[in-house]
Amino acid sequence: MPYAPAPIAVSSIATQADADAFRVLNEEWISGLFTLEEADRAVLGDPFGRIVDPGGDVLLARTTGADAVVGCVALLAYPDAVFELAKMAVAPAAQGRGIGRRLVGAAIDRARVLGAAQVFLGTNSKLGPAIHLYEDAGFVRIPRDRLPVADYYARADVLMKLM
Template structure:
């Protein structure tokens, strides 16, 4: 099947309903595939305080007609202009439409606009389609000792950084 551009609009988180959609999308896939950790609950429960306030952002993909949120990704800010691409999700009904690609591209652009010098992520080998998207966007695997943060999620068995 040929790649079809996603008919979505990507924007920064702006309301409590955006925050609720971000939480719901992520809780669904994390709970289905893994265990929702305390770190997850803290970030998902307060994206304005835990992500936006410290200098990051949450990007949401909306259907243009209905405004329904069909995907999301977070940029978590760390010292020294380091950002983490995290909490990416696309609703099952919207998967396969290029929304993940669109979110990653928007997140890379946003990290640059926020002054980012380094962008990394952690994922899991169970998430083969996501890994493929990250590699196509220019991310390469790194070892845990190259992580710019300590105490990173145990479920992340693959770590990547944008080349």
């Protein structure tokens, strides 16, 4: 019998357990490839205060039935209806099943509901599959001087904007 992946449900962060899953997923991949920056620690340590309360959201992908969080993505709100798609992670055991694609699509939809006039992101050239995913979703590369925020992550050498 062919393998059929478990259905995935995407929903907004709601509990401290959700916040913990968001932090753990992100700390794992960031510290595995890069250095966890103070800005990472601040956002990951308080997603309700740093992301949700200012008008953004954290979306979590769960395996339906098991209710295990297997992926996440954040939308950080900035002035002038600008949102950053950030902190996307998929658990290593769940990669390759389209969860990242689902999360990016859900984040774009949620940004529109939140009134986004612009959505941007920063990533790294080491993350080829992620860059391809973002391009498929309609993001295009922009130079650093077109980034709508200052003091952005040192590891972000690929900057993109949703067109």
